[in-house]
Amino acid sequence: VDRAGDRVSVMTRAFDRRRVITAPVLLGGLNMLGLGGCATQSGVSTSPVYQPARDLAPVRARADRLFDITVCLRPFRAAGPRLETEQIGDTLVVHNYGHGGSGWSLSWGSSTIAVQMALAAGPREVAVIGCGALGLTSALLAQRAGARTTIYARDLLPQTRSSRATGMWTPDSRIALTNVASAAFAAQWEQMARTSFKTYRGYLGLPGDPVQWIDYYTLKDAAAAAGPSPGQLDFADYRSLIRDLTPRSEAAPPGATPFPTPVVHRSSTMMFNIADYGHTLMGDFLAAGGKIERAEFHAPSDLTRLKEKVVINCPGYGARALWKDDSITPVRGQIGWLIPQPELTYGLYYRGVSIVPRRDGIVVQALEGGDMRGYGVDDETPDRKESEAAVAVIADLYSRFGPTRRG
Numbered sequence: 001v002d003r004a005g006d007r008v009s010v011m012t013r014a015f016d017r018r019r020v021i022t023a024p025v026l027l028g029g030l031n032m033l034g035l036g037g038c039a040t041q042s043g044v045s046t047s048p049v050y051q052p053a054r055d056l057a058p059v060r061a062r063a064d065r066l067f068d069i070t071v072c073l074r075p076f077r078a079a080g081p082r083l084e085t086e087q088i089g090d091t092l093v094v095h096n097y098g099h100g101g102s103g104w105s106l107s108w109g110s111s112t113i114a115v116q117m118a119l120a121a122g123p124r125e126v127a128v129i130g131c132g133a134l135g136l137t138s139a140l141l142a143q144r145a146g147a148r149t150t151i152y153a154r155d156l157l158p159q160t161r162s163s164r165a166t167g168m169w170t171p172d173s174r175i176a177l178t179n180v181a182s183a184a185f186a187a188q189w190e191q192m193a194r195t196s197f198k199t200y201r202g203y204l205g206l207p208g209d210p211v212q213w214i215d216y217y218t219l220k221d222a223a224a225a226a227g228p229s230p231g232q233l234d235f236a237d238y239r240s241l242i243r244d245l246t247p248r249s250e251a252a253p254p255g256a257t258p259f260p261t262p263v264v265h266r267s268s269t270m271m272f273n274i275a276d277y278g279h280t281l282m283g284d285f286l287a288a289g290g291k292i293e294r295a296e297f298h299a300p301s302d303l304t305r306l307k308e309k310v311v312i313n314c315p316g317y318g319a320r321a322l323w324k325d326d327s328i329t330p331v332r333g334q335i336g337w338l339i340p341q342p343e344l345t346y347g348l349y350y351r352g353v354s355i356v357p358r359r360d361g362i363v364v365q366a367l368e369g370g371d372m373r374g375y376g377v378d379d380e381t382p383d384r385k386e387s388e389a390a391v392a393v394i395a396d397l398y399s400r401f402g403p404t405r406r407g
């Protein structure tokens, strides 16, 4: 979760599907699932029947189980990601960077647009700068469209900032500012979100669970809603544009869950197990003949030395230095990683702390301060105290976890 827990986009349950060796197939028809049913204006279901989930395992929240602490910077642009072409000498550069806290979520949709621009003149070969979420999806889509594709990047996926993300469906997390982004961007965002949503469908149910659905509980000690924080920027909130894709969260009746708080809301959301998902993306690209070369670029003119004359530029936060693009603001985010618990199948948000049950480590994230947290901060030094304090909040919660395990 990349934002306050009660703003998590809600989805539906996973479908079973056997792995196929071919590229994931785009499947539509999500409305058939009736995801928009029994919704209220507030976004919380009024359904009279609350069906408890299977047994809920407690999180083993102890500071000595933190096996890693990572930090990354969200590449935020007030106007939204840069998705446009620029001619440099004889090279056509298609920019595809600046996706804030939504880079994984929007990757397929954004890269679909970038690849369309890149292939408009029918080049046989395409270069992609960057091997993060945007670079990999751009490369795969260019390759699937028939172009010989090479990725040039300083870091491969496991070393990129993308690999240090939470890994949740958060398509409008710090993606733009309402008063700066154009109406046209809102429409483009919707297109990107819908394309990505459909594409992720093709990664569900594969061995290793690169993508899966989880339940997510938002716990509150009291029903009172928090007001906007002072100094809060007006981050764009486009959720209403894709309401039909996802079900509403539902309020659990008192005593229906083991959680000790009076307010419990349950939603379902899509989670990306980035270790396995990234491995799948890289493997698919290489297996289909894609090439990856380590390279570092210091100025836009360096790109004209590549043999490919069409380049999709996905350097993420790196565009600030490479393109001298000061429109990118860093938004620092830190994750404390608890040792994975395979029996933990749900996430939660409680007192400003979010837990996400990734297969490659349980994500513990302090989110107090909302979207402004880490805004303008480019320090990527881990702060162990922050993660330990977050773990302590979760430990306190589970010290009061009820005897019933269904929820």
Ligand SMILES: Cc1cc2nc3c(=O)[nH]c(=O)nc-3n(C[C@H](O)[C@H](O)[C@H](O)COP(=O)(O)OP(=O)(O)OC[C@H]3O[C@@H](n4cnc5c(N)ncnc54)[C@H](O)[C@@H]3O)c2cc1C
Binding pocket: 001, 002, 071, 072, 073, 074, 075, 096, 097, 098, 099, 100, 101, 102, 103, 104, 105, 106, 129, 130, 131, 132, 133, 134, 135, 152, 153, 154, 155, 156, 157, 160, 161, 162, 163, 164, 165, 166, 167, 168, 169, 170, 171, 295, 296, 297, 298, 314, 315, 316, 317, 318, 319, 322, 331, 332, 333, 334, 335
């Ligand atoms: C704490 C945190 C949590 C997040 N959680 C989520 C989430 O749950 N869901 C979500 O959708 N998004 C999330 N995000 C946002 C997401 O991580 C980013 O939007 C995304 O990683 C951006 O991907 P990218 O491919 O543009 O950039 P990067 O991952 O930074 O990749 C950039 C690539 O370009 C290369 N590169 C850069 N400069 C150069 C250069 N000069 N020469 C050569 N190569 C270069 C790099 O080596 C790298 O390969 C989160 C971000 C943070 C910080």
